[in-house]
Amino acid sequence: MxxxxxxxxxxxxxxxxxxxxxxxxxxxxxxxxxxxxxxxxMREERTGHTLQPTAxxxxxxxxxxxQREPHFANRAHFFxxxxxxxxxxxxxxxxARLASKRGGEYDLVPLDEVFVFHPExxxxxxxxxxxxxxxxxxxxRQEQIVTMRFFGGLTVEETAQVLGVSPRTVEREWxxxxxxxxxxxxxxxxxx
Numbered sequence: 001m002x003x004x005x006x007x008x009x010x011x012x013x014x015x016x017x018x019x020x021x022x023x024x025x026x027x028x029x030x031x032x033x034x035x036x037x038x039x040x041x042m043r044e045e046r047t048g049h050t051l052q053p054t055a056x057x058x059x060x061x062x063x064x065x066x067q068r069e070p071h072f073a074n075r076a077h078f079f080x081x082x083x084x085x086x087x088x089x090x091x092x093x094x095x096a097r098l099a100s101k102r103g104g105e106y107d108l109v110p111l112d113e114v115f116v117f118h119p120e121x122x123x124x125x126x127x128x129x130x131x132x133x134x135x136x137x138x139x140x141r142q143e144q145i146v147t148m149r150f151f152g153g154l155t156v157e158e159t160a161q162v163l164g165v166s167p168r169t170v171e172r173e174w175x176x177x178x179x180x181x182x183x184x185x186x187x188x189x190x191x192x
Contacts, residue, residue: 005075012072015065023065034061034082037153041086051093060085073162076154080144080162083152087129090151094125131184135177142177145170 008029011022038053038060063085064070064078072078136143141163148154148162156174160167 008075008078012075012078016071020065026065027061030061030078031057033079037079037082037151038086040153041090041151051090056086056089059089076158076161079152079154079158080148083148083150083154087132087147087151091125091129094129127185128181131181134184135180139173139177141165142173142180145174146177146181149174 008026011026011029014022015026034057035053038056042051042053042056060082064082072081132143132146135146144163145159148159149156154162156167156170159174160170163170
């Protein structure tokens, strides 16, 4: 099934207006896309890892539709919020792993077109999250762009649509945010 954006947007609009009966119809329409984005976020997971893409999708989806007053402007907005939720879930999972190991050190993460999460180094993801929280205080839009592009796999065009800016603005700020994050993560990787 290849749903159009307008079908999904119509169901999201109904959900935003309190019609909870659409939840069962919505899941099959967005599941493949959510799973594709989860796989992208977790492509370097080790085999047998306790958090699989399917579990990430289900947990994020439940959080999305179980909000008291969900509001989704359109399909891209829905996936942007899903991106933030996947980020939170992955970071919480990494922090729990660190806590169970009683600590850990930050590793240098090469910032390429897409970040890569290594579950053997949960401190990497927590370092990225800490840097993103710092970036949020300096430039909230750049933090949103990184979250949507990295954790949600949104395209430049989808990100621009959600933020109400031009694709060129997204590309420019994506480039600046990646450079800033690279410097932040390099500082964390330095021996203390």
